[in-house]
Amino acid sequence: MSIILNGHPIIRGQVQGEALVSNEPLSFWGGFDYHTGKIIDQRHPLAGEKAAGRILAVPFTRGSSTTTAVLLEAVKAGTAPAAIITTAPDSFFALASIVADEMYAKPIPLVVLGETEFGQLQTGRWVVVRDDGQLEVKGNRRD
Amino acid sequence: MTIDLSLRDHEMLTGRHGPAPKLAMSIILRMAEFHQVERLLDITQAHIDSSIYMGEAGLEFAERLVDMGARVAVPATLNVSGLDEHHWQEWAVPTDWAKKAYRQMVAYEKMGCRPTWTCAPYQVDLIPKFGQQIAWGESNAIVFANSVIGARTERYPDLLDICAAITGRVPAVGLHLTEHRAGQVLLPLVDIPLELQRDDAFYPVLGHLMGKIARDRIPVIDGFALEPTEDQFKAMGAASASSGTVALFHVVGFTPEAPTLEAAFQGSAPQETVPVTLDTLRAARRELTTANGEKLDMVVLGSPHFSLAEFKQLAPLVAGQHVHPEVKFLVTSSRAMAMLADRAGYLEPLKAFGGQVTVDTCILASPMLPPEIKRLMTNSAKYAYYAPGLLETEITFGSLADCVQSAVEGRVVRDGSLWEGG
Numbered sequence: 298m299s300i301i302l303n304g305h306p307i308i309r310g311q312v313q314g315e316a317l318v319s320n321e322p323l324s325f326w327g328g329f330d331y332h333t334g335k336i337i338d339q340r341h342p343l344a345g346e347k348a349a350g351r352i353l354a355v356p357f358t359r360g361s362s363t364t365t366a367v368l369l370e371a372v373k374a375g376t377a378p379a380a381i382i383t384t385a386p387d388s389f390f391a392l393a394s395i396v397a398d399e400m401y402a403k404p405i406p407l408v409v410l411g412e413t414e415f416g417q418l419q420t421g422r423w424v425v426v427r428d429d430g431q432l433e434v435k436g437n438r439r440d
Numbered sequence: 441m442t443i444d445l446s447l448r449d450h451e452m453l454t455g456r457h458g459p460a461p462k463l464a465m466s467i468i469l470r471m472a473e474f475h476q477v478e479r480l481l482d483i484t485q486a487h488i489d490s491s492i493y494m495g496e497a498g499l500e501f502a503e504r505l506v507d508m509g510a511r512v513a514v515p516a517t518l519n520v521s522g523l524d525e526h527h528w529q530e531w532a533v534p535t536d537w538a539k540k541a542y543r544q545m546v547a548y549e550k551m552g553c554r555p556t557w558t559c560a561p562y563q564v565d566l567i568p569k570f571g572q573q574i575a576w577g578e579s580n581a582i583v584f585a586n587s588v589i590g591a592r593t594e595r596y597p598d599l600l601d602i603c604a605a606i607t608g609r610v611p612a613v614g615l616h617l618t619e620h621r622a623g624q625v626l627l628p629l630v631d632i633p634l635e636l637q638r639d640d641a642f643y644p645v646l647g648h649l650m651g652k653i654a655r656d657r658i659p660v661i662d663g664f665a666l667e668p669t670e671d672q673f674k675a676m677g678a679a680s681a682s683s684g685t686v687a688l689f690h691v692v693g694f695t696p697e698a699p700t701l702e703a704a705f706q707g708s709a710p711q712e713t714v715p716v717t718l719d720t721l722r723a724a725r726r727e728l729t730t731a732n733g734e735k736l737d738m739v740v741l742g743s744p745h746f747s748l749a750e751f752k753q754l755a756p757l758v759a760g761q762h763v764h765p766e767v768k769f770l771v772t773s774s775r776a777m778a779m780l781a782d783r784a785g786y787l788e789p790l791k792a793f794g795g796q797v798t799v800d801t802c803i804l805a806s807p808m809l810p811p812e813i814k815r816l817m818t819n820s821a822k823y824a825y826y827a828p829g830l831l832e833t834e835i836t837f838g839s840l841a842d843c844v845q846s847a848v849e850g851r852v853v854r855d856g857s858l859w860e861g862g
Contacts, residue, residue, distance in 0.1 A: 307474065322655065322685065327804070327826040331495065338829045339730070357656055359685050361826075362577045366494040366598035373497035389597045391474045395467060396599045400501060 299435040302414040306430035307386055308394040310406025313425040314379040316434070318354040318418045319343045325371075326363035334376030352424040353378035354415065358389040368393035372403050380406040380426045384415050408432065443472050444479050452607055460510030464603035471600065472611035479612040481573055486516040486605035487561050489577025490598040491548045492805050493522030493541035501599060502547035505606070513608035516553040517561040519578045520745075521545045523808070524800045525557070531798070531808035541806070551602070557800035558774030560674065560744040562589065565776065570696055573616055575604035579687075580678035580744045580822065586688040588673045590696035592616050595687045615688055621697060622706035623690050625654055626713040629663030632721070636858045637665050640672060641725075641839040644821035646716065647676035649724035651684025653714045660704045661716075662692040671750055678744050679821030722859055728824040728837035734851035736836075737813045739843045742772035743802055743820040751781035755789045757844045763794035764850030768813070771795060772802040804830050817852055819843050 319342050323329070328338035334349025349371070358364050368390070371377035377397075381390050390407050398404035408430045410418075418424070418434065425433040445453070452461040453469065472480060490498065522541030523533055533541075549555055556565050561576075562584050568574050568591035576582050576593040577600075585591045594614040596604060604610045614620050627650060636642050650659050659680070668676070668691070680686035690698035698704035741754070754771070763769045771790065773781070778799050781787050787797065803809055804826050817836040818824055824837040838846065842854045 324682075326494075327830045340727075340825075340828070344829075357685065359655075359683075361579050361682075362489050362582070362595060362597045362601075363492055363494065364597060365600070366490065366492065366498045369497045369501070369599065370495040373500075374495070386474065388471070388474065388595070392467075392471060392597050392600045395470045395474075396501070399463065399467060400497070400504075 299433050300417065302410060302417060302432040302434060304382065304408040304410045304414065304430040304432055306428065307391055307407035307409055308404050309428050310380065310404060311426060311428050312379040312406055313423065314350055314352045316354060316418055316420055316422045316424045317343060317346055317348055317351045318420045320356060322357045322359035323355045324359045324361045324364055325367040326361035329367055329371070331367055331371040331374050331376050334371065348378050349376040350379050352380050352382060352426065354382040354418045356384040357387045364389045365393040365396070368405070369396055369400070372397040372401060372405065377405055380408065382408050382410055382415070382418065384412050385409060442478065443469060449480060449609060458509050460505050460508035461606055463508065464606040467600065467603045468607055468609055468611065475611050475613040477611050477613050480609045481612045481616060483514055483573050483575045483604060483608055483610055485514050485566050485568060485574050486512065486601055487519060487576040487578060487581055488516050488548060488553055488601045488605060489519040490602050491518045491521050491544060492598070493544045498598070499540055499544050502544050505602065506547045506550050510551045510606050512552045512605040514605055515566055516605040517556040517566050518548055518553045520559050520801045520805045521557050522801060523806050524798045527798065528806070528808070532810040533806060533808050537807060556774065556776065558745045558776070559802070560747065560774065563670070563747045563777065564774055575601055575610050577601035579681035580674070582687050583677035583681045583689065584674060586615055587677060587690065587695055588670070621688060622658065622708060623660035623704040624657040624711050625659050626710035627653060627659050627661050627716050628713065629661065630715045630717050632716065632718060633861065634665050639839065639858050640675070641819065643668060643672040643676040644679045644819070645721055645725045645728065647679025648683045648728060648821045648825070649716065649720060650676070650689065651680035651682065651686050654680065654684050654686050656685040657711070658688050658690070659686060660690045660692065660698065660710070662701055664691055664694055667694050671747055674744055675821065682822045682825040718861070725837065725859060728821055729835065730828050731815055731834035731836045731852070735815050736767055736817055736846055736850065736852050737815045738768040738770060739817045739847045740770045740772065740803055740823060741819055741840070741843060743804070743822040746771050746773040746777060748777050748780045748784065751777070751786040752784070754840065755786040757841060758793035758795060759789040761793055761848050763847045767847050767850050769793065769795040769847045771797050773797060773799055775799040803827070817843055817846050
């Protein structure tokens with residue numbers, strides 16, 4: 298069974314992928330290795346998980362202002378998340394996506410969900426991101 | 441929504457000032473649209489974090505700007521780079537990596553930025569004044585400028601900081617505006633012993649806790665018995681900008697926008713009150729240590745970069761002693777502070793002790809540590825926070841005196857007496 302969540306598109310795009318979800322904010326610098334696409338912050342619940350190509354859902358970015366540079370490297374290296382979902386507009390993710398667009402014409406789609414809707418996301422579910430910010434959350438890939 | 445552009449903004453956007461201001465202005469305007477604001481404002485200076493070498497894309501961005509003839513329109517300082525420009529060969533930095541990091545340093549210098557190469561610019565050069573509108577990168581510098589100086593900056597991420605410097609313009613948003621600088625969450629100190637408040641290690645631990653509680657809100661600390669020193673504020677802010685997203689904090693009675701509790705909250709009530717007790721501080725202190733046991737490979741100090749005052753404090757602690765043969769002892773600082781410390785005679789006892797000084801960079805920004813270094817000790821909550829993930833090392837947090845004593849004994853020793861009781 299799939300559910301529809303209506304989000305607000307910050308940077309528009311149509312992608313789909315497996316969700317990777319946490320309520321803990323994430324710094325990409327010190328938290329994400331763009332060579333491997335994995336989350337490396339040992340204090341983060343998603344430590345060790347691969348974020349490359351997935352629909353990453355974290356409430357917002359924490360800490361370092363180098364997060365945007367790491368995300369741009371990930372876009373160039375092909376290890377960036379397919380899309381990022383947050384609970385409020387996040388200026389670091391927006392800037393990284395805008396520069397990725399200006400440099401490589403590869404913006405990362407960004408969607409903001411209300412906290413209740415965000416709470417309905419689960420790691421492992423298949424998520425289709427639509428251009429208007431609507432998300433279709435499926436049980437798994439074959440649904 | 442239309443954005444109110446000045447004549448010069450418009451000229452930059454249409455390319456009349458060349459391709460670099462055009463690219464930079466278009467990124468600034470897309471961010472203004474993102475923030476849904478209609479107004480830009482002038483900045484008087486910038487601190488550029490984009491100088492840290494992360495990889496090919498960041499270098500490509502910098503060199504593309506240089507090729508376009510980019511020049512900063514306002515005075516700009518540079519954050520750490522990827523290597524100690526003159527001493528990187530003494531460490532494990534791969535030559536190929538060093539060449540690229542060096543190209544990135546050159547690119548930002550070519551744009552007219554000052555080669556300060558420090559994450560603590562507020563102790564070195566172009567120190568802003570109260571109320572000044574600035575565009576700063578580097579999370580610890582941002583929180584220091586806003587909180588301790590009362591200058592006004594948003595959290596400028598890498599790549600945007602240089603666009604702000606090239607155009608001299610930023611979206612009028614967030615912490616640039618008085619109404620967004622009010623405190624949101626109150627952290628009253630409850631029965632925190634005066635002796636602990638006198639100790640340097642209190643501040644990074646409190647900062648770590650503050651970041652975890654505040655997350656992305658503005659915290660207000662109430663109940664300090666003593667005025668913290670500049671370096672204590674520095675350690676506290678850096679910790680809170682690592683464990684949380686703190687870009688501004690107030691300390692009632694001691695930071696410029698918080699003469700009173702009411703002023704700190706601009707007359708509103710706190711959204712939440714979270715008491716700080718000895719118990720919660722102890723838990724925060726424990727979190728900063730990931731290592732088990734006494735084994736130690738290296739002591740590292742200086743995140744944010746060591747100041748002249750910190751070198752002065754360290755000198756008598758190390759005088760007449762010697763680092764254990766199996767342990768390294770490193771201080772990371774700026775070239776300016778290291779030079780002043782040298783002239784003041786503070787480096788001599790440190791060198792006699794067997795300590796080393798690295799400038800321009802730090803262990804997190806440069807792949808300088810040899811792989812056999814697996815167990816670190818530090819008095820910096822920022823190093824403690826990031827080293828396990830970035831360097832795959834274990835780390836122990838301790839006071840400055842603990843760090844020196846551990847380096848001498850070649851094993852982790854900590855005096856926890858100030859943290860007991862309660």
